[in-house]
Amino acid sequence: MIRGIFFDNVKLSYGCTEPVAVGLSVAVGKDYLKGELRKIEIVMDRNTYKNGLEVGIPGTHMHGFEIAALLAYLVGRSDFGLEVFKDVTSDMVSKAYELKDIVSVKHESDVRLHIRTLLYGDNEVLVEITDSHDHVSKVVVDGQEIFNTQSSVNFKKDVVKGITLNEIFEYVENPDNDVLEVVREAIEHNLQISSIGLETEGNFGKVIDGVPGFVAAGVDQRMNGALLPVMTVAGSGNQGISCVVPVKLIADKINASQEKIEKAVLMSILVTIYVKAYTGTLTPICGAGSIASAGATSGITYLYGGDIEQIKSAINNLLATLFGMTCDGAKRSCALKASIGTQMAINASKLALSNTNIPCGNGFTAKDVEETIRRIEILTNSLKRFDEDVIDFIGHC
Incomplete structure (x- = not known):
C-alpha cells in the first residue's frame, strides 16, 4: 500500500504544477483538435488560479496561464505528463506571446483542483483535469x-489517512527497490536546481546562510521559471525541494551512509505526503514552509538516530510552530518561507532529540502527533475564506 502511495505522489515536473496542469490539459486537447487553433477558454478552481498567477513559466521570463497554455499547444505532448514544458525554446516563447490574446482564463469557487479547458478549431474539444495535477x-x-x-481524490486521501506514522517508519526500514531508485532521482534533481540557484545572480538563496539558503535557492530558481526537472512530492515541486534537500545536506554533513541517506529522505517524503493528505493538495496553508518541513524534521531526526517517539515529537514540534503560515500563491517569496521551514525543521529535531516536546494543550497541539495532524485538517478547512480574499491582492501593488 505505501509503495502505491509513494508512486501516486512523487513525480517529475518542469515548473510549477498549476501552470503545468493547465498546459497538460491543452496538450491532451491538441491530440483531438482538428484544423487551426482559434481560441482556448480555461476555467479553474480558485486555488489553481491563485498558485499560477505570479509564478514563472519554465523556459521564459514571463508568468501567466495564457503563456503556459500556448507553450503547451506549441511544444507539449500529452504523454509528457507533468514534463509538458520540457521542450520549450525561446522561439516558441516568442510565438506564444504573439498568440496570447486567443486565450481566456477565469476562476470559480470550486474547492477541489479542477481545470476545464476548451479548445476551438474546426471542432471543439473539452478536457477536464480533477483532483491531481496529471x-x-x-x-x-x-x-x-x-x-x-471522474474520480478519486477522496479515495486516495482516505488511503493515505488509513495508514499510520508507525507503518511509515516500518516501511522505511524495508523499502522497495524501485521506490529507492526514485528517491535517488529526487535527490539528484532537487539538489541540482538548488546548486544552480546558488550560482544565479539575484537568487534569494545567495544571501541566506547554510542549509536554509540552499533550500531557498532551489525554490527561487524554480519559481523564477528555470527549465529544470524537479521531483514533486504530494503535488508540489517546492515541497519536493523542501523535504529532500535539507535531509541530504545534513546527511552529508554528518557522513551518513548511502543507505541511511536514502531511508531518511524516504521518511521525509512519506511524512510530507501523510500530512498533506489532511490539509489537501491545494490549500491556504504553505506546503513548502510548514508541511514539507514536517517531513524534513522527521528525516533529520532519523539521521541522528532518533527513535520513533523522538521522530513523532519532532513532527509535533514543527507543526505546532509553523502551521498557520499561509499560501498566497506560488511566486519567488515561497523560497523565503521554505528557508524558514528548513530552519525550524532543524530546531524541531534538536528539541526532539533532547526529549523536548511542545506540551499537550499548548494551542492546538495534542499529546499524540497524529491527533495534532487531524486537528490541522479541521483548522485548514476553517481558513478557506483566506483563499477567496487573497486572490484580490495577487499581482496588484
Whole structure:
C-alpha cells in the first residue's frame, strides 16, 4: 500500500504544477483538435488560479496561464505528463506571446483542483483535469464523450489517512527497490536546481546562510521559471525541494551512509505526503514552509538516530510552530518561507532529540502527533475564506 502511495505522489515536473496542469490539459486537447487553433477558454478552481498567477513559466521570463497554455499547444505532448514544458525554446516563447490574446482564463469557487479547458478549431474539444495535477478525468469532442473517469481524490486521501506514522517508519526500514531508485532521482534533481540557484545572480538563496539558503535557492530558481526537472512530492515541486534537500545536506554533513541517506529522505517524503493528505493538495496553508518541513524534521531526526517517539515529537514540534503560515500563491517569496521551514525543521529535531516536546494543550497541539495532524485538517478547512480574499491582492501593488 505505501509503495502505491509513494508512486501516486512523487513525480517529475518542469515548473510549477498549476501552470503545468493547465498546459497538460491543452496538450491532451491538441491530440483531438482538428484544423487551426482559434481560441482556448480555461476555467479553474480558485486555488489553481491563485498558485499560477505570479509564478514563472519554465523556459521564459514571463508568468501567466495564457503563456503556459500556448507553450503547451506549441511544444507539449500529452504523454509528457507533468514534463509538458520540457521542450520549450525561446522561439516558441516568442510565438506564444504573439498568440496570447486567443486565450481566456477565469476562476470559480470550486474547492477541489479542477481545470476545464476548451479548445476551438474546426471542432471543439473539452478536457477536464480533477483532483491531481496529471489526472485527465474527461475528454469531450463536439459534444461526444470520449472518456470520463471522474474520480478519486477522496479515495486516495482516505488511503493515505488509513495508514499510520508507525507503518511509515516500518516501511522505511524495508523499502522497495524501485521506490529507492526514485528517491535517488529526487535527490539528484532537487539538489541540482538548488546548486544552480546558488550560482544565479539575484537568487534569494545567495544571501541566506547554510542549509536554509540552499533550500531557498532551489525554490527561487524554480519559481523564477528555470527549465529544470524537479521531483514533486504530494503535488508540489517546492515541497519536493523542501523535504529532500535539507535531509541530504545534513546527511552529508554528518557522513551518513548511502543507505541511511536514502531511508531518511524516504521518511521525509512519506511524512510530507501523510500530512498533506489532511490539509489537501491545494490549500491556504504553505506546503513548502510548514508541511514539507514536517517531513524534513522527521528525516533529520532519523539521521541522528532518533527513535520513533523522538521522530513523532519532532513532527509535533514543527507543526505546532509553523502551521498557520499561509499560501498566497506560488511566486519567488515561497523560497523565503521554505528557508524558514528548513530552519525550524532543524530546531524541531534538536528539541526532539533532547526529549523536548511542545506540551499537550499548548494551542492546538495534542499529546499524540497524529491527533495534532487531524486537528490541522479541521483548522485548514476553517481558513478557506483566506483563499477567496487573497486572490484580490495577487499581482496588484
